[in-house]
Amino acid sequence: MIKTIDPYGSELVKDYQKVIKDFGLEIFDSSTFLNPNKVMRRGVVFAGRDLKIIDRCIKEKKPFYTLSGIMPTSKEIHLGTKLVVENLRYFQEQGAKTYILIADLEAQAARGVSLEEGKKRAMNFHIPAYIALGLDPKKTVFYFQSENKEVIHFAYEAARKITLNEFKAIYGSADPGRIMSAVTQVGDVLYPQFEERMPGIIPVGIDQDPHIRLARDVVNRMKDKKFFPPSSIYHKYTPSLDGSMKMSKSKPESCISIPEDDKSVRKKIMKALSGGRETLEEHKKLGAEVEKCMIFELLKQHLVEDDKELERIYQEYKSGRMSAGEIKQLASEKMILFMNDFNKKLQKAKSQVDKIRFVTF
């Protein structure tokens, strides 16, 4: 029997239970780690791999690391990225050494963004944005993929550890560009262990699990046991505002990016799928279908820090005392506040970007 992984019973739960089973993941719940953050407490983080070793590092204050990559393509970031940074920040606060790599090689290869342009975008937006979202720059090591020869050299070794069929089994398909990127990411994920063998945890969306599996397979094939296989945690997608799919730029009217201006935020939230009933009368009588409400998802995943406040909103809406219009109003106010706060912090981080620690090679 699979444990419930979302206390608020979002409709997508069944799919995530299937994912856990199919991918052989461990269930993540709010008791997995000490002092869980809000997305951990609320089942937004729903699964992981090799979690015990990280738990032990946290409890015993042993060295471990957390790591993520920035693809410096667009000039805004995704709400899913906000979840990643929230988890990075969590591990950073629990004592993890924190690494952020800028995947400029991949941005060039996959999206035609020149290394120069990628560097500029990272310095002018992505890195300050991660700081604005709460990473402590003094405790974070940044590096550019294209400059990290050690990672690239390791990629050549990693490539020898897997066959084409194994690669296809993990990724579904294989083409030379994808193979190059994937083995380079294995190097990225293990890079903090090049100098010091220690466990590491990579917070990702479930769509990134192939990279984790590949890295774990490569590590497990190295005879010298030089590395710990990377641990991982997975957060759920933020759904698109119409509830039809995961939030994606391909459906811009149902997608909120960071940053986004007040007017646009308000307009999009007002049109979102709310779980409200056909008529106000019916709504008051039956209460909202909160499990279908994309607004509540936004509040739960992104906008409400305090669990009691969230519970209050849930009960109000569920009971029908709060209308769909009211919950939308509440969410758009909170989102606008978030954006304003983000923009202020972004400006401040930008002015300090020259003080950031980059690894040089």
Next chain:
Amino acid sequence: MIKTIDPYGSELVKDYQKVIKDFGLEIFDSSTFLNPNKVMRRGVVFAGRDLKIIDRCIKEKKPFYTLSGIMPTSKEIHLGTKLVVENLRYFQEQGAKTYILIADLEAQAARGVSLEEGKKRAMNFHIPAYIALGLDPKKTVFYFQSENKEVIHFAYEAARKITLNEFKAIYGSADPGRIMSAVTQVGDVLYPQFEERMPGIIPVGIDQDPHIRLARDVVNRMKDKKFFPPSSIYHKYTPSLDGSMKMSKSKPESCISIPEDDKSVRKKIMKALSGGRETLEEHKKLGAEVEKCMIFELLKQHLVEDDKELERIYQEYKSGRMSAGEIKQLASEKMILFMNDFNKKLQKAKSQVDKIRFVTF
């Protein structure tokens, strides 16, 4: 009708004609370039790609380059490598900018030679050996693959230009390690054009043609026409001394490496397949089967500079006036002289290796 490609009618000719047809190569003959060297004059160089543009560069003294790679694995080199260096030297003398890359990344990935060890081997043997074989170090640019970020960055781009099926069509198979190495070699082959667009010619054994084809395919797919597709020339294999296959370390008693000591050289040559007849009487009557003689191949490909001298030996042996014992004696004397000369030049080159020009990145 295919032109004859070997004036001495070696038995392997038919195979090489098939190769030319199957691979879509141009036939190379002694009139292709000005002042051909001995292996060009004698049909050891038998085919090429895009030769006219190189011919024009030579005649019109326009910039072009020649390039080869060193895999710093073993502590000796192959007679086939001697042919490559002879052709590099030819183009260098015709005005080509000359580049030698040390494929240390590949040596690490394919053979487990650490980058440090690879560098040591290259400095202590392979680079001095290339100089001992006639490359002018003052006119040659050396670089280590692992240090050349531009080449590696380009490899990521190159990988995006080919599909897995195209890769398989060229190489027969595809695995991640091979793909990484191959696209890196595309970067290597084009590297001299990163700064200056100019034709280049790569002298290789026919087994290296897949790399040339891949590089040409990648170049032809780049919309900006930034590069000339690399030209190439192909030399025949030096056959193993028993005539059964190409000379290879897998059959050490039929393989002469550089360097090799006098005793071993003499012993191996004395046992080689000679094209001599069953009895001396028969030999005198019928003459030698020179086309089956591995000793004559050695003289032709490696040991006799002067065409008239080679022709004299051919006639003497063909007519039966020279015995198998005598031609073996002649070849082993010449090979021993060559080895002694090589060793002397190697020592000299080693003492000057600190003056070599490396590109730094």
